[in-house]
Amino acid sequence: xxxxxxxxxxxxxxxxxxxxxxxxxxxxxxxxxxxxxxxxxxxxxxxxxxxxxxxxxxxxxxxxxxxxxxxxxxxxxxxxxxxxxxxxxxxxxxxxxxxxxxxxxxxxxxxxxxxxxxxxxxxxxxxxxxxxxxxxxxxxxxxxxxxxxxxxxxxxxxxxxxxxxxxxxxxxxxxxxxxxxxxxxxxxxxxxxxxxxxxxxxxxxxxxxxxxxxxxxxxxxxxxxxxxxxxxxxxxxxxxxxxxxxxxxxxxxxxxxxxxxxxxxxxxxxxxxxxxxxxxxxxxxxxxxxxxxxxxxxxxxxxxxxxxxxxxxxxxxxxxxxxxxxxxxxxxxxxxxxxxxxxxxxxxxxxxxxxxxxxxxxxxxxxxxxxxxxxxxxxxxxxxxxxxxxxxxxxxxxxxxxxxxxxxxxxxxxxxxxxxx
Amino acid sequence: xxxxxxxxxxxxxxxxxxxxxxxxxxxxxxxxxxxxxxxxxxxxxxxxxxxxxxxxxxxxxxxxxxxxxxxxxxxxxxxxxxxxxxxxxxxxxxxxxxxxxxxxxxxxxxxxxxxxxxxxxxxxxxxxxxxxxxxxxxxxxxxxxxxxxxxxxxxxxxxxxxxxxxxxxxxxxxxxxxxxxxxxxxxxxxxxxxxxxxxxxxxxxxxxxxxxxxxxxxxxxxxxxxxxxxxxxxxxxxxxxxxxxxxxxxxxxxxxxxxxxxxxxxxxxxxxxxxxxxxxxxxxxxxxxxxxxxxxxxxxxxxxxxxxxxxxxxxxxxxxxxxxxxxxxx
Numbered sequence: 001x002x003x004x005x006x007x008x009x010x011x012x013x014x015x016x017x018x019x020x021x022x023x024x025x026x027x028x029x030x031x032x033x034x035x036x037x038x039x040x041x042x043x044x045x046x047x048x049x050x051x052x053x054x055x056x057x058x059x060x061x062x063x064x065x066x067x068x069x070x071x072x073x074x075x076x077x078x079x080x081x082x083x084x085x086x087x088x089x090x091x092x093x094x095x096x097x098x099x100x101x102x103x104x105x106x107x108x109x110x111x112x113x114x115x116x117x118x119x120x121x122x123x124x125x126x127x128x129x130x131x132x133x134x135x136x137x138x139x140x141x142x143x144x145x146x147x148x149x150x151x152x153x154x155x156x157x158x159x160x161x162x163x164x165x166x167x168x169x170x171x172x173x174x175x176x177x178x179x180x181x182x183x184x185x186x187x188x189x190x191x192x193x194x195x196x197x198x199x200x201x202x203x204x205x206x207x208x209x210x211x212x213x214x215x216x217x218x219x220x221x222x223x224x225x226x227x228x229x230x231x232x233x234x235x236x237x238x239x240x241x242x243x244x245x246x247x248x249x250x251x252x253x254x255x256x257x258x259x260x261x262x263x264x265x266x267x268x269x270x271x272x273x274x275x276x277x278x279x280x281x282x283x284x285x286x287x288x289x290x291x292x293x294x295x296x297x298x299x300x301x302x303x304x305x306x307x308x309x310x311x312x313x314x315x316x317x318x319x320x321x322x323x324x325x326x327x328x329x330x331x332x333x334x335x336x337x338x339x340x341x342x343x344x345x346x347x348x349x350x351x352x353x354x355x356x357x358x359x360x361x362x363x364x365x366x367x368x369x370x371x372x373x374x375x376x377x378x379x380x381x382x383x384x385x386x387x388x389x390x391x392x393x394x395x396x397x398x399x400x401x402x403x404x405x406x407x408x409x410x411x412x413x414x415x416x417x418x419x420x421x
Numbered sequence: 422x423x424x425x426x427x428x429x430x431x432x433x434x435x436x437x438x439x440x441x442x443x444x445x446x447x448x449x450x451x452x453x454x455x456x457x458x459x460x461x462x463x464x465x466x467x468x469x470x471x472x473x474x475x476x477x478x479x480x481x482x483x484x485x486x487x488x489x490x491x492x493x494x495x496x497x498x499x500x501x502x503x504x505x506x507x508x509x510x511x512x513x514x515x516x517x518x519x520x521x522x523x524x525x526x527x528x529x530x531x532x533x534x535x536x537x538x539x540x541x542x543x544x545x546x547x548x549x550x551x552x553x554x555x556x557x558x559x560x561x562x563x564x565x566x567x568x569x570x571x572x573x574x575x576x577x578x579x580x581x582x583x584x585x586x587x588x589x590x591x592x593x594x595x596x597x598x599x600x601x602x603x604x605x606x607x608x609x610x611x612x613x614x615x616x617x618x619x620x621x622x623x624x625x626x627x628x629x630x631x632x633x634x635x636x637x638x639x640x641x642x643x644x645x646x647x648x649x650x651x652x653x654x655x656x657x658x659x660x661x662x663x664x665x666x667x668x669x670x671x672x673x674x675x676x677x678x679x680x681x682x683x684x685x686x687x688x689x690x691x692x693x694x695x696x697x698x699x700x701x702x703x704x705x706x707x708x709x710x711x712x713x714x715x716x717x718x719x720x721x722x723x724x725x726x727x728x729x730x731x732x733x734x735x736x737x738x739x740x741x742x743x744x745x746x747x748x749x750x751x
């Protein structure tokens with residue numbers, strides 16, 4: 001009850017402070033527009049235009065002169081949902097290495113001749129390790145569908161061709177075109193197409209980047225989750241300052257003399273900032289979802305699992321505000337609060353992959369190790385999985401557990417170490 | 422009379438610094454008890470330990486028979502604290518502040534509103550209850566600060582320098598409120614101040630505290646009686662041990678003490694500087710008037726120049742000077 005009383009009071013005090021309201025709403029807006037504007041299609045990576053709303057699908061066609069390859073590409077382009085964009089192999093590999101292309105399909109050079117001889121061929125979908133699993137499955141489904149249709153068509157045509165050859169080999173036979181035989185042949189070809197399709201799709205990994213070729217981050221894809229985490233961890237400083245201001249004003253002395261337990265007092269200082277941080281997150285995503293598309297900048301989605309997004313946001317805010325309790329216990333002056341907060345915000349934020357994508361840092365063993373010691377890493381990778389890779393709650397449970405652990409450790413140590421003197 | 426507070430050898434260290442060096446006293450139910458001492462004497466540290474704001478380094482205290490450390494929550498329900506700082510929220514109204522602090526003691530609904538109405542009446546702010554505290558004068562803010570410590574009707578109220586920076590009118594309001602709470606409601610009060618006039622006006626008994634120790638504890642009358650025939654403070658151009666002994670031997674003089682030479686006195690203070698080359702001698706008299714005549718006559722006979730002369734009234738200020746050799750507000 002005391003926690004809620006303290007929370008209500010802090011929220012009322014906060015909402016009467018116009019400067020604080022600016023912090024709550026204007027700063028996130030600036031943040032959204034700067035970073036959304038930077039990326040263009042930053043927010044969800046699925047920027048849309050009036051002319052073309054389909055998602056581009058990269059294709060490397062090594063059978064450029066083959067008629068069947070052309071037919072396949074036309075069918076793929078018309079299948080709906082995806083727009084075929086052709087690349088040459090070198091260009092596609094380069095884009096994949098710099099994470100600017102997440103997936104591309106390779107049509108082998110022998111595609112048309114092999115299919116012409118009813119020989120099975122394999123298409124390879126090259127997928128970047130950081131590409132969203134859901135998006136990959138969706139593309140595979142479309143390619144498989146087109147491949148299946150093409151296989152069936154080719155195998156039926158092949159069956160009819162075989163019957164024509166049989167007719168030619170036995171001109172005196174009149175029974176060969178009986179309807180039952182044609183149907184049986186068509187059915188056999190259909191079954192064969194299902195059981196052993198001529199065109200198969202396999203998933204492949206990109207080639208290792210050549211030595212000296214630095215992998216670059218796709219900033220538009222990785223920036224928003226990282227910056228959102230960085231922004232949420234600003235709340236730690238707000239909690240620490242809130243406690244410090246209460247101490248400076250003398251009201252903390254009165255609270256300590258009231259029948260309020262130590263953990264209740266700290267929770268009462270944590271909860272209002274937690275609520276405000278969540279309001280901020282919702283505000284950021286609401287503006288990203290509703291306003292940015294209107295402005296033609298892009299769209300900030302919450303991934304495919306709203307529950308995963310919500311739980312991650314709550315635990316991230318809890319971790320950040322608990323960190324604020326720890327900072328308040330360690331830092332004795334306003335200057336120390338700023339100093340410690342800046343270290344936490346920028347150093348841990350950097351190591352945690354909020355400014356530079358974690359997969360880049362992971363290439364350096366020391367940084368890879370250090371990054372995992374920061375809550376920012378687990379928060380940003382959870383957000384990244386949800387927002388960019390389309391993963392769900394079950395996929396990010398380890399991250400959530402670690403964030404909860406960080407929050408508990410920060411809160412318990414902070415509460416026990418806190419001294420009024 | 423029941424004892425509401427028992428303090429035994431309470432100590433507080435900050436590293437090597439001893440802020441409170443073993444304080445012991447008791448306060449009876451219904452008493453207004455004063456803690457008088459200069460700034461930095463340790464009054465607020467003692468209050469902070471007794472109210473559970475900081476833990477004592479050693480020693481014990483019981484409020485209403487309960488240990489302040491082991492039974493902290495139960496103790497805190499019995500006490501109210503009015504800190505020296507304005508521990509209220511300026512953007513909230515007086516009523517909202519009181520509602521909030523009352524809610525921390527488990528008050529709610531009609532009971533809370535009745536208590537808030539009551540304390541607003543005590544501090545005479547009923548007609549300004551809906552205004553934000555930031556619009557109040559300094560004195561009115563002080564009154565809200567006091568009301569916030571009263572809303573849950575504590576048995577023992579700690580008032581820590583409640584009149585700092587307050588205009589005379591508000592100060593009178595505060596005095597009236599304190600007396601009313603004590604006389605009409607039987608509330609026990611511990612009142613800390615470095616203003617001896619306040620303590621003399623409000624308190625039954627006083628503990629004089631200096632450098633973390635209680636140096637005297639008694640009723641005001643008994644403390645003043647310690648001075649006997651009064652205290653005279655004389656500035657002399659020169660004074661040595663021999664002269665001090667001669668002064669002490671004069672009739673009607675109880676004791677003469679050679680004090681340190683005062684180096685400077687801030688502007689506005691009522692003390693007179695004795696001059697850079699002067700010595701200050703404190704004369705405790707058995708008979709005030711006779712002692713003055715004897716001392717001045719003795720000094721004139723020997724042509725010793727008097728640079729200042731102060732006859733101290735028999736009050737707590739004089740008692741403090743008598744006990745410590747320095748003034749309360751130094």
